[in-house]
Amino acid sequence: MNPIEGHLPIRSPLHDILAPTGIAVIGASSDPTKRGYKAMVGLIKDGFRGDIYPVNPKADMILGVKAWPSIAEIPGNPELALICTPAASVPGLISECGRRGIKGAVILASGFAEMDAEGAALESEMMARAKAHGVRIIGPNTSGVFNLHHRLNLLALDNVRPGDVGIISQSGNMLLSLALEAQYNGQVGFSTYVGPGNQSDIGFNDYLRYLGEDEHTRVATLYVEGFRDGRNFLDVAREVTAMKPVVVYKSGSTAAGQKAASSHTGALAGSYAMTVDLLKQSGVSVVQHSDEILPVAEGLGLLQKARGKRVAVISDGGGQATIASDRLSEAGLELAELSEQTRQKLREVLFPQASTVNPVDVAGSTDANPSLLATCMEIVAADDNVDSVFLVGMFGGYSIRFAESLLGDEMRGAEAMVDLSKATGKPLVVYSLYTPIKPPALRRLHEAGLPIYASIEHAVRVLSALGERGQYLAQVERQSRERSVTPLPELSAMFQRAQREGRDLFEYEAKQLLRDHGIEVPLELVVRNEAELAEAAQRFGETPLAMKVVSKDILHKSDAGGVKLNVVGEAAMREARQAILASCLAYDAGAEIEGVLVTPMAKKGVEVILGVIRDPIFGPVLMFGLGGIFVEILEDVAFRSIPLSRHDAEDMVEQIKARKILAGVRGEKAVDKSALVDLLLKVSRIADAYPELSELDLNPVIVNSDGYAVVDARVIVDREHVATKESVA
Structure with missing residues (x-):
């Protein structure tokens, strides 16, 4: 399925709101210091294709556009309202919008639930009126919205180009940072941006569904401080990531992590690590550094996926080849083992002193002939042992470093790389130390859709995301999440x-x-x-x-x-x-x-822990890790949302750092991993079947070469949940 052509089962109502044919700017102003002025400027400068209705009882015209004294007197039928007035006025304006048939409202004002109890009451009143009149709310306390393909720019941002990166960010400054980074990059453009604000109505799962359906969005990118309905978000993410990449940067930890824990599992759940595991389980590409957001989004948007994690490195410098190898290994990627046939073809075109093992070091072979790098890339890309190709070094700068006469050869090399990218299904990723000055050969590659990076670390993070996505898509087609057993x-x-x-x-x-x-x-x-x-x-x-x-x-x-x-x-x-x-x-x-x-007494073996908690954000979650008294100290655990698939269970066992202990060390036999996986799946089914089970700790479970023994079991009962007749049938 083409990432842009896919569709979700339910069409999001946000299409009408975020791609309106008309917009009312309530609180429009001629004062350059007001948000109502900036929004009007953004709409006019970008050439909004619909009708603009400034609402201001004290003005007849605003920036050359006829103004209206009230919402009721607007002559057209706008789908969207931008409310730029103080918080206290919002509930009444929402009622007026509903009576006028306006479907959605973007509320910029702060002073709601994020402030105090009085603000929370005001937000509740606003939502009551919104539900009564069928008005969907973006915000309040939002930084705004743009949809560049529909020329809707309510932030009046300059120098942002339309593209295929959709952004939902709880930080307006983060959007500004990404916009400036994209401007420097020169090739990255955006489709839709929304600041969700307080998420009093529309949450991250709703926005993600919209981006999943949006034909102009090729990769969805989210900056998240906190989820309100994490369980629903994970469900939507599974649907969207099957069609297109989703990149998330999660700051901080969930509110669940602040509660007093009553078990080992409770002490570890709610952590940042848990959130990351659950997002990855749903196919999301999680970045852990803010400067990785745009590089990974661009790389996934352009290249989508790699078949696996085996990377071939081609370098014109031994030092950078070593650095690249180190970073690849740290990221869980593999240096592909090149076939003898591939190595022979490389030897035929390179100097005798060149290294044809991976990483391939051309050792001066390209100094007078930089287009030879493209030939090497083509040779290794044809190897079945290679999933992606990583060019590392100074391509694009040969004509600067050695002789201007090499520019033509570099351009021919760039064209050959462009042709290769179209002919192969394997991602080609380029790091060049000349990237910051954007020489012609690199500009040509970038314009043709090859991501170019000025950081080896960023390039490796992209390669990792491509490999993870490819492996996820390959397994998700084969795996179904195992449902619960029937409660007895x-x-x-x-x-x-x-x-x-x-x-x-x-x-x-x-x-x-x-x-x-x-x-x-x-x-x-x-x-x-x-x-x-x-x-x-x-x-x-x-x-x-x-x-x-x-x-x-x-x-x-x-x-x-x-x-x-x-x-x-x-x-x-x-x-x-x-x-x-x-x-x-x-x-x-x-x-x-x-x-x-x-x-x-249980016989000798390796102590592990299995735990279940019903996280208030993400719902039932299973934890697995090294057991005993050190579990909370070492925190060597893996989390998955319940119910698990068999792949989820297998992946948990392989994720923990102590997996080498499970494989057997110092003469000890390897544990029975199949029995351990079976145990994880059975615990998942039990937790799914009994909502009265609030938390579960199996600690320790002794695993050995012929099975396991549950030494200690603790089940915390939900005092509030009362089983229904249906749940015991």
């Missing part, structure tokens, strides 16, 4: 009982939940008295046991002395039980103790 009535009743008693699930109940849905959990018994202890001793014999307190009042069992390990035999079990009860009552004299849980 007895387990739903167990949740309801815990809710009535104002507690979380006991550990044995949590393990019953797991066991009944196919997760392997070791045999365990709850010992409440001496008779039950004797029965347990007979059942387990001389097997080493773990014994743990069962109490709704004691959450951290080890801290309370509520855990004894490697207990063998009835006498030791009796002694351990008495010690546990004494220690726990000393820890909390009022604690209600139901009993002591007895289970066989």
Whole structure:
């Protein structure tokens, strides 16, 4: 599917608002210091193709355009209103817009919910009137809007050219920065820009859907400070990224990260790392530095994707080839292994001292013949082991560095590269140290649609984004997200009982939940008295046991002395039980103790953690990482939105830095990754099936070469969610 030709199932209502045939500028002004003046200037200078209706009761004409005293007296039917008046006037004006049939309003004023309680009340009143009259709201507290292909420029920005990069930014200064960067670049242009402001009505997911449908947008680019409906955004992102690239720069962390956490998973969820993982799971290209936003957006817009992450580097300088190799490796890219046939073809055109392994160092072969670089690019691009080609060095500057007579040869080389870019499906990315002065050969490449970078780091980030997008698109066609299991009535009743008693699930109940849905959990018994202890001793014999307190009042069992390990035999079990009860009552004299849980010790293996949290922004999220007591210190974890696909589960296992431990070190056998993936999928299904489950921690889970053992399980119950008849059917 062509990225521009794709479409989403539901057409966004924003098309009428952001591409209006008429606009009312409420608060239009002849005062150059007013936003109502700047908006009029932008519309007039850019040649807005629709009708402009300035609204100002004190003026007959504004900048040569007839003004109207009120919204009601406008003669036409504008779809959009730009409101440039103070916050207090907005609710009434929204009602007037609705009565006039105006579909959307851009509200510039601040002083709403971002300020104080009084402002929040004003915003609520505004939204009540907007809903009553069917008016969609952009903002309030927005920096504005432009749609350059429709010559709608409400920001009056100069020197921004129409193009295919759509931008949604919560920072007006960030837009200005990108606009100035694009002006310096000379080839990047924009389609639509919106400052979402407070998102009181229209949010990031709505804007992304619009950009996904917009025929003029080839890549959607977002600067995000905070999502209001992250779950919906992820759903829309999955649809849009299947058609065109989406680039996100996320600043800060979600509000969820500020709450007091009640579990290991809760302590780590809501973090910036979680947000990044969830965005990537939906196919979004996440940039972590603000100066990467436009380079990555341009590169993805022009080149779309690479088949994979194998890069061939061609360089005319050994030092920069080494730097490029370092950066590629750090970014998770591979230096492609060139075939012997490819290397032989390179040897035929290069000096004997040239290196034909990747990175290819031409070693002076191109000093008098720079077009030879294009020949080398063509040779390596034909290699099946290569997914993308990276030219590194001084192309474009040979005629400056050596002799002006080389300009013609450089231009021929540039034309050959342009032809190659059209003939191959593999991205060609160029870094040149002469990029800042824009010599003719580089200008030709850039004008023809090849991204040119003045930074090796920026070029590598683009190559990484291209490879990630290609791999995502390849797997998303094969993977479906696995749906939940059917809730079992007895387990739903167990949740309801815990809710009535104002507690979380006991550990044995949590393990019953797991066991009944196919997760392997070791045999365990709850010992409440001496008779039950004797029965347990007979059942387990001389097997080493773990014994743990069962109490709704004691959450951290080890801290309370509520855990004894490697207990063998009835006498030791009796002694351990008495010690546990004494220690726990000393820890909390009022604690209600139901009993002591007895289970066989897990055999040796690697400790991992699986956790679930219902994030207030993104909904149910699964976490996986290295387990034990260090999980919150090391933070070596991966997050995915629930429900997972099998690829999601496999990717989580490979993402953590401790994956080498899972593969086996110092003579230890590799763990059973297939069993681990199966466990992740089963936990995902359980969390999806039981909305009463607020948080879940399986920590530790011992994984080894022949499976896993869930050592400890904790389920925090949602006190507010009450299961319906449908959820237990």
